[in-house]
Amino acid sequence: xPDIKIPELSRFCCFELKPGVKYTSLVLGILWxxxxxxSFVGSGIGNIIWNIIWCVASIIxxxxxxxxxxKDKPRTWLxxxxxxxxxxxxxxxxxxxxxFVSLNWFGAIIYCIxxxxxxxxxxxxxxxxxxxxxxxxxxxxx
Numbered sequence: 001x002p003d004i005k006i007p008e009l010s011r012f013c014c015f016e017l018k019p020g021v022k023y024t025s026l027v028l029g030i031l032w033x034x035x036x037x038x039s040f041v042g043s044g045i046g047n048i049i050w051n052i053i054w055c056v057a058s059i060i061x062x063x064x065x066x067x068x069x070x071k072d073k074p075r076t077w078l079x080x081x082x083x084x085x086x087x088x089x090x091x092x093x094x095x096x097x098x099x100f101v102s103l104n105w106f107g108a109i110i111y112c113i114x115x116x117x118x119x120x121x122x123x124x125x126x127x128x129x130x131x132x133x134x135x136x137x138x139x140x141x142x
Contacts, residue, residue, distance in 0.1 A: 006123070008123070018128055021124040022069040025065045025081075029059050029063060032055045033059065034110050035051065036055035038106050039051030039107065041104055058084065062081065065077065085119070086119065096108050
């Protein structure tokens with residue numbers, strides 16, 4: 001099986017790497033809030049419940065990245081975003097398709113923007129994660 005090399009960035013969204021990822025975490029939190037609001041438009045109860053869980057979890061995870069970079073926390077604060085960001089990108093594409101089919105144009109546009117941004121964001125978070133030093137054996141709890 002070939003070794004997959006994930007590209008690493010030197011800058012992120014016209015900023016230095018860490019501030020760019022930090023500010024993008026805030027932008028993604030706002031977009032997820034908009035996605036949460038859009039889920040109440042023309043959706044069934046199952047879709048609303050799913051979007052509440054998905055959006056709130058995403059807001060928490062992106063908040064962890066913001067807080068972890070802002071307070072210089074260990075790199076483990078970035079790990080959930082490294083795992084969830086690619087999954088969110090795929091789910092955003094699927095949600096955009098569903099929103100287009102159900103004629104929820106606002107939601108479809110928001111999900112398309114989020115899909116592109118969250119996949120780019122993954123590259124930034126991954127690069128910051130790789131650049132931070134791994135914790136040593138004797139580390140204080142966060």
